[in-house]
Amino acid sequence: AQSVTQPDIHITVSEGASLELRCNYSYGATPYLFWYVQSPGQGLQLLLKYFSGDTLVQGIKGFEAEFKRSQSSFNLRKPSVHWSDAAEYFCAVHSSASKIIFGSGTRLSIRP
């Protein structure tokens, strides 16, 4: 069965520091992968997506993610975080039945 694992429940980084949020997936075929961000009480905003091609994808707000098939990973990175990046981040995979399966999320806090 398809699944997404985000091993870090909560991460705190200092403003200006680099960030990496981990995501591992379980999927039989070539996955379609996404990262979404959710601010408290808000909806889901798509940061970036991977369908095929270049394994390093660029997204909005300075985020990028790298698809590594050998590690079944799709980690999200940002070289320098801003206080406004504090939010919940969800990794997700688009399953063969067209539904999206979400990970449990990583809450990002920013230390001033």
Added chain:
Amino acid sequence: EPEVTQTPSHQVTQMGQEVILRCVPISNHLYFYWYRQILGQKVEFLVSFYNNEISEKSEIFDDQFSVERPDGSNFTLKIRSTKLEDSAMYFCASLQSGSLNEQFFGPGTRLTVL
């Protein structure tokens, strides 16, 4: 830019009451979805809808739930007799066609069952 809209933004209801959550998908989209997110938890798939019928549903989507596209623009989720555990944020999403496209999510409806 076209977007998915949902109404109401917040619904408060008494246990046992029926609620209808409304969504207007993007106009040329063909696939429609409902997801829910219980407070503090991950987003869970409920149901997908295509060509006026359910194409897939999760185990959460029991007989208390139903979906409908009554007029070609709205896409509704009905909960017949709400339970306390139905309290959650409900997200509607739509997709244009094929699996290589992105699902666009609405802003959500927060349902509170008292």
